[in-house]
Amino acid sequence: MFFSLYCQANAASGMAVHDDCKLKFLELKAKRTYRFIVFKIEEKQKQVIVEKLGEPTDSYEKFTASLPADECRYAIYDFDFVTEENCQKSKIIFIAWSPDTSKVRSKMIYASSKDSFKRELDGIQVELQATDPTEMGLDVIRSRSN
16 A cells, blocks of 8 residues: 555655665764755666765755755755754754756656655654755744744
8 A cells, every 4th residue: 555655745746765775864864964965866877875974973054065056966965053042952953955047848757756754754843945045044944933
Protein backbone atom coordinates (compact mmCIF):
# COMPACT_ATOMS: atom_id res chain seq x y z
CA MET A 1 0.00 0.00 0.00
CA PHE A 2 2.72 2.48 1.02
CA PHE A 3 4.76 1.70 -2.09
CA SER A 4 1.85 2.42 -4.43
CA LEU A 5 1.17 5.74 -2.67
CA TYR A 6 4.87 6.64 -2.91
CA CYS A 7 4.91 5.85 -6.62
CA GLN A 8 1.79 7.92 -7.21
CA ALA A 9 3.24 10.87 -5.30
CA ASN A 10 6.43 10.87 -7.32
CA ALA A 11 4.63 10.11 -10.58
CA ALA A 12 3.46 13.72 -10.77
CA SER A 13 6.99 14.96 -11.33
CA GLY A 14 8.64 11.67 -12.22
CA MET A 15 11.55 12.44 -9.86
CA ALA A 16 13.06 9.75 -7.68
CA VAL A 17 14.94 10.65 -4.51
CA HIS A 18 18.44 9.20 -4.21
CA ASP A 19 18.95 7.30 -0.93
CA ASP A 20 21.89 9.56 -0.12
CA CYS A 21 19.45 12.49 0.26
CA LYS A 22 17.57 10.75 3.07
CA LEU A 23 20.77 9.43 4.67
CA LYS A 24 22.51 12.82 4.77
CA PHE A 25 19.32 14.48 6.07
CA LEU A 26 19.10 11.94 8.91
CA GLU A 27 22.76 12.59 9.76
CA LEU A 28 22.10 16.33 9.88
CA LYS A 29 18.99 15.85 12.00
CA ALA A 30 20.26 13.24 14.47
CA LYS A 31 24.01 13.77 14.64
CA ARG A 32 24.31 17.38 13.41
CA THR A 33 27.04 16.19 11.06
CA TYR A 34 26.31 19.02 8.59
CA ARG A 35 25.21 22.66 8.86
CA PHE A 36 23.44 22.50 5.50
CA ILE A 37 22.65 20.29 2.53
CA VAL A 38 22.02 21.52 -1.02
CA PHE A 39 20.01 19.21 -3.27
CA LYS A 40 19.88 19.27 -7.06
CA ILE A 41 17.52 17.63 -9.54
CA GLU A 42 19.46 15.64 -12.12
CA GLU A 43 17.07 15.80 -15.06
CA LYS A 44 18.78 13.07 -17.09
CA GLN A 45 18.57 10.54 -14.23
CA LYS A 46 15.20 11.94 -13.11
CA GLN A 47 16.25 12.06 -9.48
CA VAL A 48 17.09 14.42 -6.63
CA ILE A 49 20.72 14.14 -5.48
CA VAL A 50 22.95 15.73 -2.83
CA GLU A 51 25.03 18.48 -4.43
CA LYS A 52 26.83 20.07 -1.45
CA LEU A 53 27.30 19.44 2.26
CA GLY A 54 28.20 22.19 4.73
CA GLU A 55 30.52 21.60 7.67
CA PRO A 56 28.97 22.08 11.14
CA THR A 57 31.08 25.25 11.60
CA ASP A 58 30.04 26.83 8.26
CA SER A 59 28.30 30.21 8.43
CA TYR A 60 24.92 31.15 6.99
CA GLU A 61 26.77 33.33 4.46
CA LYS A 62 28.72 30.30 3.24
CA PHE A 63 25.42 28.44 2.86
CA THR A 64 23.76 31.20 0.82
CA ALA A 65 26.91 31.55 -1.32
CA SER A 66 26.66 27.84 -2.17
CA LEU A 67 23.30 28.36 -3.93
CA PRO A 68 23.67 29.18 -7.64
CA ALA A 69 22.49 32.64 -8.68
CA ASP A 70 20.56 31.41 -11.72
CA GLU A 71 19.56 27.78 -11.00
CA CYS A 72 16.92 26.24 -8.75
CA ARG A 73 17.82 24.07 -5.75
CA TYR A 74 16.34 22.60 -2.61
CA ALA A 75 18.24 23.14 0.60
CA ILE A 76 18.15 22.19 4.27
CA TYR A 77 19.73 24.47 6.86
CA ASP A 78 20.19 23.60 10.54
CA PHE A 79 19.57 26.97 12.22
CA ASP A 80 20.80 27.54 15.79
CA PHE A 81 19.40 30.45 17.77
CA VAL A 82 18.76 31.72 21.29
CA THR A 83 15.19 32.49 22.36
CA GLU A 84 14.09 35.56 24.33
CA GLU A 85 14.12 33.28 27.40
CA ASN A 86 17.83 32.66 26.69
CA CYS A 87 17.31 29.03 25.61
CA GLN A 88 19.53 27.50 22.91
CA LYS A 89 17.35 26.06 20.14
CA SER A 90 17.67 24.65 16.66
CA LYS A 91 15.26 24.46 13.72
CA ILE A 92 15.57 22.53 10.48
CA ILE A 93 14.71 24.88 7.63
CA PHE A 94 13.70 23.70 4.14
CA ILE A 95 14.35 26.25 1.41
CA ALA A 96 12.99 26.00 -2.12
CA TRP A 97 15.44 28.24 -4.02
CA SER A 98 13.98 29.37 -7.33
CA PRO A 99 15.71 32.55 -8.54
CA ASP A 100 13.90 34.78 -11.02
CA THR A 101 16.82 34.33 -13.44
CA SER A 102 16.48 30.52 -13.61
CA LYS A 103 14.91 28.80 -16.61
CA VAL A 104 11.12 28.44 -16.63
CA ARG A 105 11.39 24.68 -17.21
CA SER A 106 13.62 24.31 -14.17
CA LYS A 107 11.24 26.34 -12.00
CA MET A 108 8.35 24.11 -13.10
CA ILE A 109 10.23 20.87 -12.38
CA TYR A 110 11.35 22.03 -8.92
CA ALA A 111 7.88 23.35 -8.05
CA SER A 112 6.13 20.13 -9.12
CA SER A 113 8.62 17.90 -7.27
CA LYS A 114 8.85 19.88 -4.02
CA ASP A 115 6.05 18.30 -1.99
CA SER A 116 6.96 14.70 -2.79
CA PHE A 117 10.63 15.45 -2.02
CA LYS A 118 9.77 17.12 1.30
CA ARG A 119 7.74 14.08 2.34
CA GLU A 120 10.95 12.02 2.13
CA LEU A 121 12.62 14.27 4.73
CA ASP A 122 10.83 13.76 8.02
CA GLY A 123 11.60 16.51 10.52
CA ILE A 124 11.43 19.77 8.55
CA GLN A 125 10.20 22.49 10.92
CA VAL A 126 10.13 25.62 8.75
CA GLU A 127 9.70 26.04 5.00
CA LEU A 128 10.75 29.02 2.89
CA GLN A 129 10.27 29.77 -0.79
CA ALA A 130 12.90 32.20 -2.06
CA THR A 131 13.36 33.83 -5.45
CA ASP A 132 16.15 36.20 -4.37
CA PRO A 133 18.56 36.33 -1.40
CA THR A 134 16.49 38.90 0.55
CA GLU A 135 13.63 36.36 0.86
CA MET A 136 15.89 34.01 2.83
CA GLY A 137 18.03 36.46 4.76
CA LEU A 138 19.03 35.68 8.32
CA ASP A 139 16.36 38.11 9.59
CA VAL A 140 13.66 36.14 7.69
CA ILE A 141 14.99 32.83 9.03
CA ARG A 142 15.00 34.23 12.61
CA SER A 143 11.44 35.56 12.40
CA ARG A 144 10.10 32.29 10.92
CA SER A 145 11.88 30.20 13.57
CA ASN A 146 10.31 31.84 16.64
